[in-house]
Amino acid sequence: MPLVTALASAARTTSSNSGVLPGFGDWSRMRAQLAVTAMLGATPTLDVVIEDTLDGTNWNVIGTFTQATAAAVQAIDITGLFTDRLRVRWTVGGTTPSFTFAVVLYGK
Structure with missing residues (x-):
């Protein structure tokens, strides 16, 4: 099973997304x-959400x-059909917020 770093660890202060991540068409x-x-x-x-298009x-x-409101690690399982193109989208809220985070995907 491949491991993909969808979003490298970095400090983020605004809402955004990872951009298109191709190559997931054969994952189920x-x-x-x-x-x-x-x-x-x-x-x-x-x-934070995972999206396809x-x-x-x-x-x-x-x-x-x-x-997330504190430092922690969490995992979710995604099954079923999804497209070849994914992205990670995040929304940051609060007063002068900053989060350092990463997202990795492991699948087949």
């Missing part, structure tokens, strides 16, 4: 891991992590 299941190693700010929140424009949520 995966385990996605979110590792939050640091956070700063007043009442910071981090929401058929056309590169419209994105569909295929996996959702529990909202």
